[in-house]
Amino acid sequence: MDNYVISIYDNKKNDAGPKAKQDIDKFLTEKDFKIIKLKFDLNGSLVSKMKKIKYALWDIPRAFKNRRMDTIVLQYPLYSLVLMKQLIKNARKYSNAKLLFVIHDVESLRLFKNNAAYVAAEIELLNVADGLIVHNDKMLAWLKQHGVTTQMVSLQIFDYDNTQELQRSETFKKDVCFAGNLKKAKFLEKMTTQNEVDIYGPNPAKTYSNGLVYKGIYSPEELPKHLTQNFGLVWDGTALSACNGVYGEYMKFNNPHKASLYLSSGIPVIIWKQAALADFIEANGVGIALESLADLDHVLASISASEYKEMRQNAIKVGQKMRTGHFTKTAFSKFHF
Incomplete structure (x- = not known):
């Protein structure tokens, strides 16, 4: 044909x-x-x-x-x-x-x-x-x-299509990464956390709270080799309590591409619980779904090393599928x- x-x-x-x-x-x-x-x-x-x-x-x-x-x-x-x-x-x-x-x-x-x-x-x-x-x-x-x-x-x-090495470390440090257009990620400017959140992308804010670290901008092909954190965050809008605004509401129906960036790297995902993609994340055991980012530290503290190991292994399996x-x-x- x-x-x-x-x-x-x-x-x-x-x-x-x-x-x-x-x-x-x-x-x-x-x-x-x-x-x-x-x-x-x-x-x-x-x-x-x-x-x-x-x-x-x-x-x-x-x-x-x-x-x-x-x-x-x-x-x-x-x-x-x-x-x-x-x-x-x-x-x-x-x-x-x-x-x-x-x-x-x-x-x-x-x-x-x-x-x-x-x-x-x-x-x-x-x-x-x-x-x-x-x-x-x-x-x-x-x-x-x-x-x-x-x-x-x-x-x-x-x-x-991810040509970088899969992230396979099962050491649970409770750190998180976020990659995207930071102009749309105003929630980051309100975020405080006891765990490190590394931020990648264009248009960063002048300052972020302690715990949030701006790491620069890379091409979609190069970025995965810099993502060595335990989780990748999928969130949008101006609020911590929920994803809001045009793009936050859109998450109830779309598949944010950054989730695929994380999973294809072998990194489990943290996503808004009302996002359409939350069903896939939870069903495949490749991350966690939160109602609010205010719960982030508490939820990370509640995850055991063995639970994280299983999430990482599941993320690698899904990531390998994505790469093909x-x-x-x-x-x-x-x-x-």
Whole structure:
């Protein structure tokens, strides 16, 4: 069969966003998919808008013409509705392929969740596909409830192509790491802890409380070798009592990519209990779910060395699966047409 992934890139360094798409590419090539890479300028400048005309009339049609295609995978969204519609239009015009979307974000659950017109338009767009890979069962249920009728498969968790050595130390020091865009992690500025929390990423605060240590910024590929802590923290928003704000609420439905960064490194995860991914973390014994970060010191103190050893071993097992694209490949194998 002739299977293709159409990948749109607007390259950024030290940003795990593009890495998630790059990893999908890599793992699908191991399933004999061919990659068609289209590099677009996706900023909002006038030049970018002019270039979109060329993309729509030349670059995109050329990607589909004179190819036999049985399956076409689009990584959704593109952050350009014009280009997304052009890709779908040309996929349908030049092939009879099954069209599958790998969902990276659903803006109806994030930036536009209170905009009924936007939600309706996004649901309509998703229904154009023959199948959707969605993050987890909670995202699947929300999409179904709001009108998605096309076939959907739950990814469970994002894979992560991690070439660094797995962290295998079972010594329980109760230390924690947090990696991400620190501009969105205002909760860290309110956090106090008896245990060390090491922080990585761009846009750090000028100061953090004792116990929180800023460790710098690294590329997604290099970062794992610096993560030697016992746990990786997945949290978002401004509050310690719960994940809040647009991105904190979004955790009730999405799979934060930083969880895959940690687990692919063999590091157990600490996550908000109401996060959709908390179900996976607890079911697989690869970390702990907290109602509030105020409970962190108490919970870490309650974990025995043997309990931590088991979490570490489970995290390594899941991490090894992630490094081979297990969750991506399994999800694609579940489609029935």
